[in-house]
Amino acid sequence: MKLLEQIEAAKGRPLARVFCALGAVGTGRGMSRRIARHFGTMEAIRAADAAAMTEVELVGDTKAAGIVAQVAELGPVIDKLAAAGVNLVEPHVERPAGEEGAEGPLAGQCVVVTGKMTGALAAYDTRDKVRELIERAGAKSASGISGRTTLLVAGAKAGSKVAKAEEAGIEIVGEEAFAERIAAFLTR
Incomplete structure (x- = not known):
């Protein structure tokens, strides 16, 4: 019973966690968060070419090409995750009331x-x-x-x-x- 509950809970994880779990080389937790926040959906990540991937902070030409190739190879796995109901969207980062458009108290740090x-x-x-x-x-x-x-x-x-x-x-x-x-x- 507990295993089923954990599986259901995992379906609701943010895209960054799912993307990281796919294990593409060079996409640890931090990089997965950057990619997920930049693109917002797995569909957008899959549609990205190497040039689009280099727009993500800390992703250079070589890394971008590798990530794009690995995402393409993982297509069947991603399709199965989608069919199983796994969340493939990164939640929008909400700013507290009164902070709309603000960069936050730690901006630039x-x-x-x-x-x-x-x-x-x-x-x-x-x-x-x-x-x-x-x-x-x-x-x-x-x-x-x-x-x-x-x-x-x-x-x-x-x-x-x-x-x-x-x-x-x-x-x-x-x-x-x-x-x-x-x-x-x-x-x-």
Whole structure:
């Protein structure tokens, strides 16, 4: 019984999760989210040629050609997923009331999160959930400190990333301060 419930729940997953599960080389979770948000539907992804695929952030000519070829090869599998009722549409990212057209409080930033999220962010208990929250608030999410990082959110038991961020002069905030900054984007 539980297996059937899980299968039904999986049918409602966003396109990004389905696309990632297809396993096309070079399309991990982050890239799958970018592709799904750019195209919106599996139909649009399947119709994309290499030139259209390069319009997705971080997709170059070589990667685009590979993704397009793999999507074509996965056509029969995608058809079976559609026939089984699997969701092949990426939900539109909703902005909170009063934020229509705004880029969010984190616009233009690259945010890294380290440690366990608690308090107001306890519901964001996986890296995927935290990344989606950061992207909804207008920023790019990264897994490690780099020259592009502008903000580090340090949760409970934060690790060595804090020292790296301090050394690089990157702004560091605790999870409660971060939650206040993006309060309008937190799911209630």
